[in-house]
Amino acid sequence: MIDTGETPGGVRLRPPHHRVDRRAVLWWGCRAAVAVVVLLVALVLAAWWFTSARGVLLLTLLPVGVLGAGYAVVMPWWRYRVHRWETTDSAVYTASGWISREWRVAPMSRIQTVDTARGPLQRVFGLSTVTVTTASAAGPLSIDGLDHEVASDLAERLTMTTQAVPGDAT
Amino acid sequence: MNDPHAEPAAEHDGQQPEDPFTEWQRLDIRSVLASMGLLVVPMLPVAGLVLFPADGSVARPTAGLALALVVFGIGSAWWRWFFTRFRVTAERFELRQGNFSRSFHSIPRERIRSVDLTAPVAHRLLGIAVVRIGTGRKSTRDSELRLDALPTARAERLREQLLRQRSAPAGEAPSERGPGGAAEGTDLARMRPSWYLYSTLTASLLLVTWAALGSALNTLGDLLRALGITSWLVDRLPGSPDSVLAGPSLWIGVLVILLVLLAGGWLGALAISLEMWWGYRLSAESGNTLHVRRGLLTTRAVSLEKRRLRGIELAEPLLLRLAGGGRLTAVATGLGSGSSGRSDNKALLPPAPRRVAERVGAGVLERADGSGGPGNLRRHPRAALRRRMTRAMLVVLVPVGASVAAQLLGPLPWWSSLVAVLLAVPAALFALDAYRNLGHDLHDDLLVTRHGTGVRRTVLLQRNAIIGWRVKQSPLQRLAGLVTMSATTAAGDGHYSVHDVDPSSGLAFADEAVPGLLTPFLRGGSADDGAEREPPAEGGDSAER
Known part of the structure; x- marks a missing residue:
């Protein structure tokens, strides 16, 4: 599933051990549904406003609605299959994305901050995002859709581990 | 211009100078003069009025306004100078500014990353220089402190002192301190x-x-x-505009x-x-x-x-x-x-x-x-060339399509689409060049990566400065069997990428560049030792629940 198109005998990345919480599917789904609904409403409003282009705008409603519904159904499950995370004693390893994929590895010794954040929608589902930053400007590692308890445990453990290791290569 | 004066002073003090900056210091008063450089323009009407006394209705108020501007400018520059003090203690660099809105910066000397001197023209004529002290903080207000300005020799001394003999923290880039260090x-x-x-x-x-x-x-x-x-x-041009446009003289x-x-x-x-x-x-x-x-x-x-x-x-x-x-x-x-x-x-x-x-x-x-x-670099797979060629041809399709459509609809001559098609030749050359410029390798303690055609960039990055890896794969890259590997680092752009590389050799390369970082997450092929390390990895995971 999460292959990097390996050749036989070649090295490849194995998927990280843990999946994110199953409720993340619902969360991603809701988020996508909200986005699609906003788009549809905007189209309807535009059709109501621009009388001259009303026909075209109303016609686009159908494909946009169908594609949007497909996106809201397929994307969360696809993400759920891809998104994984893992920590070892020496590193944090995440996989994310759905169509495009991304794997990130950061060594414990180079971690600067560990944050947990919960948006309103995440709070409804009891989920959290753990964000791990390093000294690099290339962006943090973030693990979306973790169970709140798991996330705070993880953040605490990562903070403890990183405090024990000095230096962040700045 | 100022360098010949500055250098001997800096070298004299390079040995073991008495610290001249431990007490609160003022900036140089000449900085007020230097800041007047900008005020020369509004002063012109004043000068004009003095030189050519006029009874005009506009001249007098304009000159008055300019005079007020100048007075205000000088006053505020003087004000700023009067209330600015700085000092260097054993531990910190401290800067006080302002009276109405006071600010006080106190930064640990070890956080000072750079001390730069600049001297714009007016400053150079007056023999003073602006000192900019960089703390390396990103996107914060006090990422840079400015001292505008100090006499050039003192500025040099301050720079020397701020950057001199700071005990290097343990564990940082040991490779740079060798007997090969350059002499003074x-x-x-x-x-x-x-x-x-x-x-x-x-x-x-x-x-x-x-x-x-x-x-x-x-x-x-x-x-x-x-x-x-x-x-x-x-009016003086010969003939009508039409005849001018038609003739060879236009070309x-x-x-x-x-x-x-x-x-x-x-x-x-x-x-x-x-x-x-x-x-x-x-x-x-x-x-x-x-x-x-x-x-x-x-x-x-x-x-x-x-x-x-x-x-x-x-x-x-x-x-x-x-x-x-x-x-x-x-x-x-x-x-x-x-x-x-x-x-x-x-x-x-x-x-x-x-x-x-x-x-x-x-x-x-x-x-x-x-x-x-860079020397000789490892080449990238042919799929990377196909990817670039495809991209180039897609770009060429746009003008071709547009010119064909324009011909069907309008009066564009037939050869316009031929021109568009001929664009494919330079596009293909650029794609080929982009492919030939791809490369990566390891040279001892350096990671080398190169890409780009408009601007070819070759980065030589110290391997011990790599603080993580990022592997990206777009759907098209997945079809072509390619990935982009980025080494993340605290320096420069934050990450440096090896574009469009074969996944297994790319991962092996990353594993070789930073031994042990990726190893626990690799599987198959020569990474047998990776398989051995998996149990402790799982042990680490089970401990977390």
Whole structure:
């Protein structure tokens, strides 16, 4: 599933051990549904406003609605299959994305901050995002859709581990 | 200009000077004078009024306003000077500013990443320099403190003192402290006259001068029109406008204008490069600091601690590359990242012959074998070439499609689509060049990666500066069996990528570059030791629930 198109005998990345919480599917789904609904409403409003282009705008409603519904159904499950995370004693390893994929590895010794954040929608589902930053400007590692308890445990453990290791290569 | 005076002073104090900055210090009062440089323009009407006393209704209020502006400007500059104090203690650098809104900065000396001196024209005439102290913080208010201004010699001394003999923290980049450290003030490079010609080959300079020329011509045009010269000229033109447009003189005129533009742009670029790089000198001071001095009108002195240096980047814009040249910038922490950082304090070498760039690169990185260049790099799979070709052809499809559509709809001649189709040739050449420029390798303790065709960038990054890996795969890359591997680092842009590489060899490369980091997450092939390490990894996971 999460292959990097390996050749036989070649090295490849194995998927990280843990999946994110199953409720993340619902969360991603809701988020996508909200986005699609906003788009549809905007189209309807535009059709109501621009009388001259009303026909075209109303016609686009159908494909946009169908594609949007497909996106809201397929994307969360696809993400759920891809998104994984893992920590070892020496590193944090995440996989994310759905169509495009991304794997990130950061060594414990180079971690600067560990944050947990919960948006309103995440709070409804009891989920959290753990964000791990390093000294690099290339962006943090973030693990979306973790169970709140798991996330705070993880953040605490990562903070403890990183405090024990000095230096962040700045 | 000020350098000859400054250097002896700096060297005298380089040994063990009494600390002249421990008490609260004032800035130089001449900075008030220097700040008046900007006020010369509003002073002109005043001068005019004095020289040519007029009874005009407009002249007097204008002059009054200008006078008020000048008084206010000088007053505020003096005010700022009066309430600004700084001092250097054993631990910290402290700066007090302002009276109405006071500010007090106190930063630990070990957080100071760079101390740069600049002297714009007015400052240079007065023998003072602006000191900018960089703390390497990103996107915060106090990322840079300015002392405007100190006498040049004192500024040099302050720089020396702030950067001198700071005990290096443990565990940081041990590779840079070797017996190979350069002696005091060793020159690594000095400007050569021929290098100015290389700088004119960077397109950005040409564009800048063209933009300047364009706006100047625009203004000139307005002026001529305002004075009625344009209409006068048009009246004098022989015949009607139609006959002028039809004749060969039009083409000659276009050609002349193009040539003038090209020559003007080139001369402007030459002037800019003279201003930027006059008196350029790169030296290694007391073994742990790199020092760049340059500038004709505005002099700049930039220093960079070697322990902040993580690598170098050789950038070769297309024209410059064809002429066999390149310019060198530092990949270092604390200089700001990407376009947000001031790019002019990263420059190590002006556009110069490639061979020089490689030699200087070797010197900066203290490579014993003298090879600061990339040498031979590992090639990327053919799929990367197909990817680039496809992209180029898709780009060409746009004008082809547009011209065909235009022919069907309108009066465009038949050969227009032929021209569009012929665009495929340069596009293919660029794609091929982009593919040939891809490369990556490991040279001892350096990771080397290269890409780009418009500007070919070769990055030499110290392997111990890599603080993680990022592997990306788009759907098209997955079809082609490619990935992009990015090494993340605290320095420079934050990440440096190896584009479009075969996944298994790319991962093996990353694993080789930073031993042990990726190993627990690899499977198959030669990574048998990776399989052995998996159990402890799982142990670590089970402990977390």
